[in-house]
Amino acid sequence: MISFRLLVLCLLLNLSSFAWAEEVMSFSSDLNQIRYQSLVNELRCPKCQNQNLADSGSGIAVDLREQVHQMIEDGKSDQEIVDYMVARYGEFVLYRPQHSSATFLLWYGPFILLAIGFTIFVSVIVRNRKRRNGARL
Amino acid sequence: MRKLLFFIPLAAFSILGVLFFLQLGKDSQYMPSALIGKTVPDFNLVSLLSDEILTQEDLPNGPFLINFWGTWCPACHIEHPYLMALAQSGITLVGIDYKDEKAPAQRWLVEKGNPYQMVLMDEMGRFGIDMGVTGAPETFVVNRSGIIVYRHQGEINEQSWQQLKGYLK
Amino acid sequence: MFPEIGHFSLILSLFFAFFLAVVPLIGYWAGNRFLLEAARPLTFLMSFWVFLGFMILSFAFLSDDFSVLYVSQNSNSQLPIWYKFSAVWGGHEGSLLLWALILSAWSSAVAFKVRTLPEDTGPVVLAILGVVSTGFLSFLIFTSSPFVRLLPDTPVDGGDLNPLLQDFGLIVHPPMLYMGYVGFSVAFAFAIAALITGNLNASWARWARPWTAFSWAFLTLGITLGSWWAYYELGWGGWWFWDPVENASFMPWLAGTALLHSLAVTEKRGVFKSWTVLLAIFTFSLSLLGTFLVRSGVLTSVHAFASDPTRGIFILALLILLVGGSLLLYAVRAGQVRSNVSFGATGREAWLLLNNILLTVLTLTVLLGTLYPLIFDALGLGKISVGAPYFNSVFTPIALLLMVFMAVGPLSKWHNTKLKVLLVSCLVSLFLAVFVSGVLVYLYEFTVLAWLSLAVVFWVVCLSFTDWFNKVSAGTKGIIPRARQLPRNYYGMLLAHLGMAVTLVGILLVSVNSKESMLRMSPGDKANIAGYEFQFDGLSHVKGPNYIADKGQFIAYKNGHQVAVLHPEKRLFNARQQVMTEAALDAGFTRDLYVSLGEKLEGDAWGVRIYVKSFVRWIWLGGLMMMAGGLLAALDKRYRRKAGV
Incomplete structure (x- = not known):
């Protein structure tokens, strides 16, 4: 009981002498905040060596983060924001390249390789089986 | 046939070798603007010199240069005399005072001279974002029909001007 | 005075490297024993002069000799002394010297052991290492000498080491990383020597195995340290960025992992001979490719060195000579190998083949993602970026698939495994994995991918322990004596596989629960x-x-x-x-x-x-476990006994 009272006392003291820190950017909903996080993580800072908007401290990254924040709060969709950035800074700002005929190999190449790999695997196994059967005869 | 299979790695590597050779010496930092082939985006900006609101209707008839600058930017200091010389030789320049304050910007133009036919204030950098600017100085070439044809990042000097001037027509 | 001696000693080392590259090969073709035996002393001489050059550069840093351009660019009189020492490899020239130093250290280690190899193979291996050294030392001397002087205008003070690099991480990360991917030059040299001498039997694989395991362990440690360093030093808590330069060190690791497994099959069963040779070439080529990408300026990266076109041309020429030359040799010679050993679909050979295929696909995926922007640009399609979101969605599923098979492999036996035994162990583990991970996901409301990854983790852990238990409980002796009898190689493998699982736990939880x-x-x-x-x-x-x-x-x-x-x-x-x-x-x-x-x-x-x-620490804990596993495997008694030392 005493400890409980102490706890309450501590909490009260804390509340009276400390302010809770606020987020640098405030969002109207948690969803918006999550969308913001994922957008600034996937957009590349156009001026930096190789950094996304979230990690970069450069002036343009700060401005573009603010722009993304504002557009989200204005009710723009993720695609609209991406299109907005691409129209101004080019495809270069997307760390997730858009699907197109030119990026077909990029996106599906690994899976084509995987298919080729499995074909090789199966053919090696089959050839081995044939050879073993041959050896037995 | 089986023999040929062993040449596949060599062939693949040769293609890579050619690719690397082509890319060597290219400036990997060079970034073409996404606005090339487009007109100057819409804007409503206050003129630094006359306090009136200007739109793209007020832009000069091409060809001209749009130059982003700011009093906070060291390279803009270096670039300024060259811009003055360009203006003197009859080149039309539109200045965008980028992410800057009014008073020091006006002082700058008084002290160093004004090479621009018009100067617009982009205090928040919103027009800069519309133009895909990443910093200052940056210079766009707009041709006779009002189309953006080239963008140069960094200061304008004798060397970079040789490249720019070909687009100015 | 000293810097000139340093420069001179590098020239001497180049001189010896050149002779090392040429003399034993002439000896081999002429059948001259004397020329063959020159390889050993030549290696030691080359290494000595590189070492002296490195010492002199270190001395220039420690004594604040700003008349040396490289020192004045990368050091400052106020710099704490331990950073003055690590600043030696803080820039392009010095890190290239470190490369050469480590290469000569590996060469000397091989030279030290060369008597355990057949009389004509050992010197040829050293000669190949000499060729690589000649290439890198001439790159160093002709384009990037660290001893260029600023006389008579000696600056009063230096420009200082990049503050990002003033950190404990930088003292240890580059040497370990270079130990790793320069170390793959030894496996490469063995493979090329095997192609030249035509001894493409299983023996080269046995010699190359411990060297590969050592290099792999160092590379694992190097990458782990790099990730840890980036995490605490860059200030935003990321631990892997899929930056081109990180990828450049990751690709040799992936290929090296494949090589490690493929060498085992080739040694034990004599299959996949030509594939293993190709993999050894491929692994070291990826190390060279990484060096090219970092130092030629073709890619934009946070870590890239300042570059100029002559360096780019030189290192491209080096890359083409070394890689192109060895692939040509491969194309001509490897076609002659045929193996007559066969194996079944459930044999360990098949599982390791699957491992190799998946690891190769993963390596090529990273290569594709890293080079795609370059290809795009070269074809005039514009500039694009390929970053973390791409790799996360393409690399991750294939890597998880690999880990599923990774757990099963150890349970299999060479040639053929009884399907029933395999199925029983797998079904039990599968049930456990799905159930435990299901409960966790239900409790913590994780996503589907998280559930899948957790299931893979438990799958790996269950099967690893099942396998160990099967091995120690078979036979009549007690568990502990049996457990002590199992080779270090086996425990190395177990530890490395569990390390993968631990790393995956870290990766997963840090991304979903932070x-x-x-x-x-x-x-x-x-x-x-x-x-x-x-x-x-x-x-x-x-x-x-x-x-x-x-x-x-x-x-x-x-x-x-x-x-x-x-x-x-x-x-x-x-x-x-x-x-x-x-x-x-x-x-x-x-x-x-x-x-x-x-x-x-x-x-x-x-x-x-x-x-x-x-759980972010688990990422590096797993890395350390993998490294320890690699070291255990490298120190297996078998190699020492068979090598006759």
């Missing part, structure tokens, strides 16, 4: 993040040896108890006038508290990033 906040905090403010209360006490000014800093004090509480005091700093370095964020962190087994100062806002408020990172 909390981050960017806050505006004034002294006295508190913030509540993931059950921790952070209190900002205030700032003080501190003066470091070569910087001044604002040092914040944060106290973290959990349930009212103080758990940590954190001191993040914002440093301004004197020489370069560069501002650096120095994050503060409280490391824990299940979570890290991470605070870094952002920008100063209005009044006395600061932007503060606070993260609570779940």
Whole structure:
């Protein structure tokens, strides 16, 4: 009981002498905040060596983060924001390249390789089986 | 046939070798603007010199240069005399005072001279974002029909001007 | 005076490297024993002169000899002494010298052991290492000498080492990384020697195995250290960025992992002979490719060195000569090998083949993602970026698939495995894995991918222990004597596989269970993040040896108890006038508290990033386990006995 009272006392003291820190950017909903996080993580800072908007401290990254924040709060969709950035800074700002005929190999190449790999695997196994059967005869 | 299979790695590597050779010496930092082939985006900006609101209707008839600058930017200091010389030789320049304050910007133009036919204030950098600017100085070439044809990042000097001037027509 | 001696000693080392590359090969073709035996002393001589050159450069750094251009660019009189030493490899020239030094160290190690190899093979192996050394030493001397002088205009003080690199991580990360991927040159040299001498039987694989395992362990450690360094030094808590330069070190690791497994099959069963040779060439080629990408300026990266076109041309020529030459040799000679051994679909050979296929696909995926922007640009299609979102969605599923098979492989026997035994173990583990991970996901509301990854983790752990238990419980002796009888090689494998699982736990939980906040905090403010209360006490000014800093004090509480005091700093370095964020962190087994100062806002408020990172240590713990596994495998008694030492 005493400890409980102490706890309450501590909490009260804390509340009276400390302010809770606020987020640098405030969002109207948690969803918006999550969308913001994922957008600034996937957009590349156009001026930096190789950094996304979230990690970069450069002036343009700060401005573009603010722009993304504002557009989200204005009710723009993720695609609209991406299109907005691409129209101004080019495809270069997307760390997730858009699907197109030119990026077909990029996106599906690994899976084509995987298919080729499995074909090789199966053919090696089959050839081995044939050879073993041959050896037995 | 089986023999040929062993040449596949060599062939693949040769293609890579050619690719690397082509890319060597290219400036990997060079970034073409996404606005090339487009007109100057819409804007409503206050003129630094006359306090009136200007739109793209007020832009000069091409060809001209749009130059982003700011009093906070060291390279803009270096670039300024060259811009003055360009203006003197009859080149039309539109200045965008980028992410800057009014008073020091006006002082700058008084002290160093004004090479621009018009100067617009982009205090928040919103027009800069519309133009895909990443910093200052940056210079766009707009041709006779009002189309953006080239963008140069960094200061304008004798060397970079040789490249720019070909687009100015 | 000393720098000139340094330069001269590098020229001497090039001289010996050239003879090392040529003399034993002439000896081999002419059948001259004397020329063959010259390989050993030539290797030691070359290494001695490289070592002397490196010592002289280190001395120039330690004695603040700013008349040397490289020293004046990368050091400063105020720099603490241990950073003066690590600054030796803080720039392009010095790190290339480190490359050459490590290459000569590996060459000497091989030379030391060369008597255990057949009389004509050993010298040829050394000669191949000599060819590589000749290439790199001439690159160093002709385009990137670290001993260029600034006479008579010696600067009063140096430009200082890049502040990002003034850190413990940089002292240890590059040497370990280079030990790793330069070490793959030994496996490469064995493979090329096998192609030249035509002894493409299983023996070269046995010689190459411990060397490959050692290099692999070093590379694993190097990558782990690099990731850890980036995490605490760059100030935003990321541990892997899929940056081209990181990929450049990751690709040899992936290929090296494949090589490690493929060498085992070739040694034990004599199959996949030509494939293993190709893989050895491929692995070292990827190391060279990494060097090219980092130093030629074709890619934009946070870590790339400043470059000029001559260097680019030189290193491209080197790449084409070494890789192109060995692939040509491969194309001509490897076609002659045929193996007559066969195996069944459930044999260990088949599982390892699957391992090799998946690892190769993964390597090529990273290669594709890294080079795609380059290809795009070269074809005039414009500029694109390929980053983390791409790799996360393409690399991850294939890697998980690999881990599923990785767990099953060890249970299999050479040639053929009884399907029933395999199925029973797998079904039990599968059930356990799905059930346990299902419960966890239900309790913590994780996503589907998280559930899948957790299931893979439990799958790997269950099957690893099942396998161990099967092995120790068979036979009549007790468990402990049996367990002690199992070879180190086996325990190395077990440890490395479990390390993978531990790393995966870290990767998974840090991505789904971490909390981050960017806050505006004034002294006295508190913030509540993931059950921790952070209190900002205030700032003080501190003066470091070569910087001044604002040092914040944060106290973290959990349930009212103080758990940590954190001191993040914002440093301004004197020489370069560069501002650096120095994050503060409280490391824990299940979570890290991470605070870094952002920008100063209005009044006395600061932007503060606070993260609570779940299980992030496990990522590197797993890396250390893998490294230890590699070392155990390399130190297996078998190699020593068979090698006859």
